Amino acid sequence: MVYDTNSFFRGVRMADESTLPRGVRALWHGPETGRRGPKPTTSVQEIAEHAIALADAEGLEAASLAAVASRLGLTTMSLYRYVDSRDDLRAVMVDVAMGPLTLTRRSWRRRLEEWAHADFAQLMAHPWILDVHDPEPPVGPNMLAWTDAGMGVLLDAGLDPQTASSSLLAVDGLARHSAQIVRQYSVSGADAAWANRLREVVDADRLPALHAVLTAGALEDEDGLETDLDVGLGLLLDGIAARLER
Incomplete structure (x- = not known):
């Protein structure tokens, strides 16, 4: 559909x-x-x-x-x-x-990826949206249509209404958080500067996990902020797929 x-x-x-x-x-x-x-x-x-x-x-x-x-x-x-x-x-x-949204892909997973990336793209095009704190949930035609499209994907996949609602909220939250992080830390060289500061205080004895990630260079990936959306989305969709297989 x-x-x-x-x-x-x-x-x-x-x-x-x-x-x-x-x-x-x-x-x-x-x-x-x-x-x-x-x-x-x-x-x-x-x-x-x-x-x-x-x-x-x-x-x-x-x-x-x-x-x-x-x-x-x-x-x-x-x-x-x-x-x-x-x-x-x-x-x-x-x-x-x-604006409006049209989903074109066939499988539920590809359509939900398309939904999330479209959400992320609009937030990046108009980052001030992240600063709008509505006293009530949105009821405009485009916003409700976005919700309907995402809900439809998850209902068609076989989730019950409550799980579909919670899952879509998680996907939207991930897109918003990813856009906020990109907005906040997208200054060129910000990752490298942060990593250099971490090296002054992070050692393998006190913070072993963070030290391992830092040593691997994972915190200095200039493209990492935007690819984080795909990583997080993949984990979320894997979880939805596991729920559907129960």
């Missing part, structure tokens, strides 16, 4: 009385109609795109409501006609930045 997030939320209908924040609601349904007041001069999608551009260039804090409004030639207060709050804006930003 191929999961295409472009089609996941077609035809979705929600009750008139929605508990969704205004911006997220607009991602699902488009602009609100029948509201009193001035005619809309922008859209949630356009607001998100400007906010993403600011965050990509200068970091998450640069994408304030005031800064986004300035880019659009609007007042800050006018943005509240499109988003309810800063948290709503950030939820919209993340959903739009993550």
Whole structure:
């Protein structure tokens, strides 16, 4: 089965009385109609795109409501006609930045690898996403479609719903942690500098395991940070495969 997030939320209908924040609601349904007041001069999608551009260039804090409004030639207060709050804006930003996902590979293992690498790639393209700490889990169309695609892979493989949910959370957590580590330690030469410092304090008597790894040069691999995702993912998928064989 191929999961295409472009089609996941077609035809979705929600009750008139929605508990969704205004911006997220607009991602699902488009602009609100029948509201009193001035005619809309922008859209949630356009607001998100400007906010993403600011965050990509200068970091998450640069994408304030005031800064986004300035880019659009609007007042800050006018943005509240499109988003309810800063948290709503950030939820919209993340959903739009993550974008749609299409899984093309056949086996459950290859599809889940594809899912994890796509997740990692989007986080690396928009690293500020890692700084967004939503007070609630995401409910935007793209984010839920990503979840549906990953859940679908694991359910098709034969996992029960609870195990599938926990497994997908572990895969997403690995992708996020890998992206965070790359972001934090990707400065050229950082690995070598760290290894040199370790050599000053690590010896075989006090820290034998760390000394063995350090001596093997495993902590100085310039490509290691990114390949760590594949190593960790392989271990996770091996565990899922073992569960399926029980």
